[in-house]
Amino acid sequence: MKADPAVQRRLLDLAECDAELNRVNHRRRTLPELEEIGTAERDAQAKRDSLVAAQTAFGDIDRDAKRLEGEIEQVRAREDRDRKLMEAGGSSKQLEDLQHELQTLARRQGILEDELLEVMERREALETDVARAREEVSASEEKLADAQRRRDEALVDLDTAEARRTAERELMVKGLPENLVVLYDRIRAQKGVGAGLLQGTRCGACRIELDRSALAEVRDADADDVVRCEECGAILVRTKETAR
Template sequence: MKADPAVQRRLLDLAEVDGELARLAHRRRTLPEHAELTAAEEAVRAGKDKLVEVETAAGDLDRDIRRIERDVEGVRARTERDNQMLASSGIGAKQATDLQHELETLARRQGVLEDEQLEVMEQREAVGVDVEHSRGVLAAAEQELSAITERRDNALADIDASEAGRRRAREEVVATIPADVLAVYERRREQRGTGAALLVARRCQACRLELDRTAIAELKAAPADELVHCEECGVILVRTEGSGL
């Protein structure tokens, strides 16, 4: 295929723009914020799970405290009633003895309940500290996630802007290249990742390999307007005075 040497040189401009676009795409895929976001999201999930765990434990203890308080109030009410009955006139000796025995039992029961209440309240206080700590950890994790998300979004916005500029530049270059030559370039780029490269000192700048004598002889013999390819990687080779031919 024939292509004016000036058109061939524009293929190098196109290859440079495509290389920049490829690097931007690679940067987009490999932003460190992607991995940081994954870790930050996991930290938030773990923080939420831990907070639910300690808040559940706190709720269970709160229910225990309320139950014990109801039991204590019940014992106190029963004790007050028995004391009133014991202090009233007209009760027999046996009833007084039974009431006294019940009061002793109620006193022991109240003591057990109050000890249990104290123990549960101490547990609740400790869990309360865990709840506040977990809330702080979760808040910090969410703040870190927000900061990383903002950095990621800013980085992507920069890449978007750079890509937009490079695509405009690509359109400008493509407009100067004949359709048939461009089609060959695009096929090579799709197959090899690079469509065209400069030949410098008998070395292809795409695969970085030095061509053998047979290939060099063929390139020397090819007219300047002939579209030639690297025998090693297949890209279009653009020849200049520095190609060593």
Template sequence: MKASPEAQRRLLDLQAVDTALAQLAHRRKTLPELAEIDTVSRELSALEDERVRAQVAVDDLDRDISRFEKDIEQVRIRKDRDQKRLDAGGALKEIEGLQHELATLNRRQSELEDAELELMEQKETAESALASVKQRLEAALARRSEAEARRDETLADITKEQEFKQSSRAPLAADLPAELVTLYDKIRLDSGLGAALFQSGRCGGCRIELYGADLARVKAAAPDEVVRCEECRRIMVRTKESGL
């Protein structure tokens, strides 16, 4: 393929734009905020599981405490009924039976109240754990929100830069021979770099230095000959800086 030396030189300008676009695309995919958001999201998932477990523990204790309160209330009702019957008097055997039942009910009430007190202490600990995980959830949500805001701001800047570069690429490519741009784009899409400066006997793409017949081939090529590297197949652009 042949193309004027000037057209080949402008390939380097096109490659510079494409390199910048590739860097912007890579930056878009590898923003530190993306990794941070992913990490915090996993943390949030774990914290939400912990919150659910903590809430279930509190709810279970609430249910158990409520059951004890009902049992205690039933004991109190029976005690009040027996006490009224005892105060009303009656046969000695009946009085002794009521006194025995009241003593049993008192013990039962004391046992229930002790058990309820223990559950209430456990509930206080469980509520503290629930409050702690909720605080950590809120903090993690705030961190993720802040990271998302930074991500969105950076992505907006990248998008603007990409649009600017794309707008500058179009006239560059349009001003070059279509066949040359087609070859360049094919190589670039395959390897990420379509054209590179040939300088000091070295391909600017693969950085391999040419010797002997390979170097002689490049030196002997006509100025309008599109020369490609035998190793990486990229277009080697020769300019005044090439030192040929």
């Protein structure tokens, strides 16, 4: 294939444009915010799980407290009824039975109130745990939202850079021979880099030095010949200095 040397040199601009697009895509895939978001998401989920566990424990102890309060109310209601019955009078046997029951109810009430006091202390501690867990969830979600915001801002910048470079590339391609662009794109798709400047004895695409025979072939080629690196296959763009 042949192409005017000046046209071939314009491939270097195209290659640099493609290199910039590659950097943009690499940057998009490797944004530090992505790893930060992943870590923050896992941390936020762990904090949410801890909150659910704390709420569940609080709910269980709260039900226990309400059950005990209900039982105490029942005992008190029974005591009130028995006292009213005693005040109404009755046989000595009935009064004796009521007195015995009141003593039993008093002991029962004491036991229930002790249990309720212990449960209420545990309930208060668990309520504190729930409040702390909520604060931790809020803090972790704020951290996640901040990382997501910074990621979105970075992506906007990358999208802008990509759009600008893509538009520049389209203009470059329009000014190049179609067959040369087809060859360049095919090489780039296979090797990653489509063209590079011959810098002394080194290929600018793969950075490998050409051996003596390959270098002689390149320098013996006509100025408008499209030559390629024997190592990476990229189009070797020559200047007047490298052509000698």
